[in-house]
Amino acid sequence: MSTYSQIYIQTVFAVKGRQSLIKPEWDENLYRYITGIVENKAQKMLAINGVENHIHLLIGMKPSCCLSDLVREIKKSSTDFINENNFSTLKFSWQEGFGAFSYSHSQLDKVAKYVMNQKDHHRKISFKDEYISFLKAFQVTYNEKYLFDWIE
Numbered sequence: 001m002s003t004y005s006q007i008y009i010q011t012v013f014a015v016k017g018r019q020s021l022i023k024p025e026w027d028e029n030l031y032r033y034i035t036g037i038v039e040n041k042a043q044k045m046l047a048i049n050g051v052e053n054h055i056h057l058l059i060g061m062k063p064s065c066c067l068s069d070l071v072r073e074i075k076k077s078s079t080d081f082i083n084e085n086n087f088s089t090l091k092f093s094w095q096e097g098f099g100a101f102s103y104s105h106s107q108l109d110k111v112a113k114y115v116m117n118q119k120d121h122h123r124k125i126s127f128k129d130e131y132i133s134f135l136k137a138f139q140v141t142y143n144e145k146y147l148f149d150w151i152e
Helices: 027-040 067-084 105-116 127-137
Strands: 007-014 044-051 054-061 099-103
Touching (some): 007 105, 027 044, 027 054, 044 105, 054 067, 054 105, 099 105, 099 127
Antiparallel strands (some): 007 054
């Protein structure tokens, strides 16, 4: 018997302290590197993009994949990649935790466009407002004190 599934997850995670450390000069290198991690874990990267302080990934996942393990590997390996290549003048690390939001197949084009349009999107809305709007739209119960450390 085979397993058939459609699992689409958008994950969002931030630079530690929400510092603006991801620079346009090397963000494409980071996105390619992270895409390689996702694909090496036999998952499918559908869209990846971000701004200086956070990134979004839209991933097609197999049911055998543990999302927490995948994100942990992405964060650990990409932190090493950034630091070993001296992309940041400061020590780089990702903040603890992440957001994960599921979508149906019919929503994929819209969500992929949203992810790919992050730089324009964040000229109008802050990351904090964006993230809280996701939590509310998906009716995720949360406690503000456990959200990311926000730098205002």
